[in-house]
Amino acid sequence: MESLIIAVLLAMMAVVTVVVAVQRNLFAVVILAGIYSFLMATVLVALDAVDVAMTEAAVGAGISTVLMLSALYLSKGEEMKPLHRPLLPLAVAAATGVALVYGTLDLPAFSDPRAPIHQHVAPRYIHDALRETGVPNVVTAVLASYRGYDTLGETTVVFTAGIGVIALLRRLRRLKPEPEDAR
Amino acid sequence: MKDYLVLRVIAKLLIAFMLLFALYVQFHGDFGPGGGFQAGVIAAAAIIFYGIIYGLPAARAVVPDRLVETMIALGVLIYAGVGVAGLVLGGNFLDYFVLAHDPVHGQHRGIFWVEVGVLITVAGVMLKIFYLFAGRASHEVER
Numbered sequence: 289m290e291s292l293i294i295a296v297l298l299a300m301m302a303v304v305t306v307v308v309a310v311q312r313n314l315f316a317v318v319i320l321a322g323i324y325s326f327l328m329a330t331v332l333v334a335l336d337a338v339d340v341a342m343t344e345a346a347v348g349a350g351i352s353t354v355l356m357l358s359a360l361y362l363s364k365g366e367e368m369k370p371l372h373r374p375l376l377p378l379a380v381a382a383a384t385g386v387a388l389v390y391g392t393l394d395l396p397a398f399s400d401p402r403a404p405i406h407q408h409v410a411p412r413y414i415h416d417a418l419r420e421t422g423v424p425n426v427v428t429a430v431l432a433s434y435r436g437y438d439t440l441g442e443t444t445v446v447f448t449a450g451i452g453v454i455a456l457l458r459r460l461r462r463l464k465p466e467p468e469d470a471r
Numbered sequence: 472m473k474d475y476l477v478l479r480v481i482a483k484l485l486i487a488f489m490l491l492f493a494l495y496v497q498f499h500g501d502f503g504p505g506g507g508f509q510a511g512v513i514a515a516a517a518i519i520f521y522g523i524i525y526g527l528p529a530a531r532a533v534v535p536d537r538l539v540e541t542m543i544a545l546g547v548l549i550y551a552g553v554g555v556a557g558l559v560l561g562g563n564f565l566d567y568f569v570l571a572h573d574p575v576h577g578q579h580r581g582i583f584w585v586e587v588g589v590l591i592t593v594a595g596v597m598l599k600i601f602y603l604f605a606g607r608a609s610h611e612v613e614r
Contacts, residue, residue: 338504342496346512351597354519358604421567422575423501423582431506432582436565439585440550442508443592447547450596454540457603 294334301327312367318356325349339427409434475524482524489517497590501582507589514590515597527605539598546592553584 304324311317325348332341396403417429431439497510522530554565562569567581 339506339509342504342509343512346509346516350516351512351519354516354523355600355604358601362604362607420575421578421582423578425501425503427504428500428506428582428586432585433567433578436554436567436581436585439589440547440554440565443547443550443589446596447543447592450543450592450599453596453600453603457607 290334294331297327297331314360314365314367322349322353478524486517486521507586508593511590511593515594518598519601539595542591542595546588550585550588553581
C-alpha cells in the first residue's frame with residue numbers, strides 16, 4: 289500500500305515535471321514548482337522522513353514560491369521561445385539520467401538494514417542518542433549535537449546567501465535611487 | 472492587496488497562529504519533527520504574508536531592515552558563540568557536555584542555543600531576500 293502511494297505520487301511528480309518543461313507561462317511554472325515540492329513533501333512523509341518533509345513543504349513549496357513570484361513580478365510573464373532546437377540538451381539530459389539510474393542498480397536495496405550506511409555510525413545514534421543527549425528526536429540530536437559542525441557550516445551557507453543577495457540587489461538599487469528609501 | 476477585506480481579516484487571524492506554530496516547531500523540535508531551520512522559515516513566512524497583504528512598508532515597520540540585517544549575522548554568531556563557550560569551559564569547539572554540570576543538561580543547553588542561532592539567521596535571510604525583491608518593485612506595490 290505504501291509503495292503504491294509513493295508510486296502514484298512519483299508519477300504525479302513526473303507529470304508536473306513534463307508540464308513545467310513544456311509550459312511557457314512563468315506564473316504557471318512557479319505554481320507547478322510549488323505543487324512539485326508539495327508532492328515531494330508528501331513522498332517524504334510516506335517515507336517517514338517527517339523532518340525533511342517539513343523543510344521541503346516550508347522552503348520548497350512556501351518560501352521559494354513566494355520568492356519566485358516576487359522575482360516574476362520584476363520580469364515578463366512569458367518565457368521566450370528557445371533560440372536553438374533543444375534536441376542536443378535533451379539528449380545530454382536523458383543520457384545523464386540513464387547513467388544515474390544505471391548507477392543506482394549497484395546500490396543496496398532501499399531500507400536494507402545491512403547497507404553500509406546503516407552499519408557505520410547510525411547504530412550508535414539510534415541506541416545512544418537519547419542517553420547521551422537527552423533528546424528523543426534522533427534527527428535533532430544528530431543535526432544539532434553529533435553533526436554540530438555541519439549545521440554550523442549550513443547556517444554559514446544561509447548567512448552567505450543572504451549577504452550575497454544584499455550585495456547584488458543593494459548595488460542595483462543605488463544606481464537607480466527610489467523615493468521609497470527615504471521612508 | 473490592501474483592498475481585499477477578507478484577505479486582510481483572515482491574515483490578521485492567521486499570522487498570530489503562524490508565529491505561534493513557528494515557536495512550537497522551534498521548541499518542540501527535541502521531541503517531534505522540526506527545529507531551527509523550519510521554525511525560521513515559518514516565522515519569516517508569517518511576516519512575508521503580512522507584507523504581501525498589507526504592503527511592504529507595513530512589514531518594514533514591524534520588522535525593520537536594521538533588525539533583519541542584525542539577525543542575519545547574530546544567528547551565526549550565537550551558533551559559533553556556543554562553540555567558543557565550549558572551548559572556554561575546557562571542551563572542544565561545539566562540545567556541549569561542558570556547558571552544564573550534568574553532561575545531558577549541557578547537551579540540552581547547547582542544542583537549545585544552537586537551534587536559536589539557526590532560527591535567527593534563517594528567518595533574517597528569508598525576510599531580507601523578500602524585502603529586497605519586493606522593494607525593487609515597490610513603486611507599484613505601494614499604491
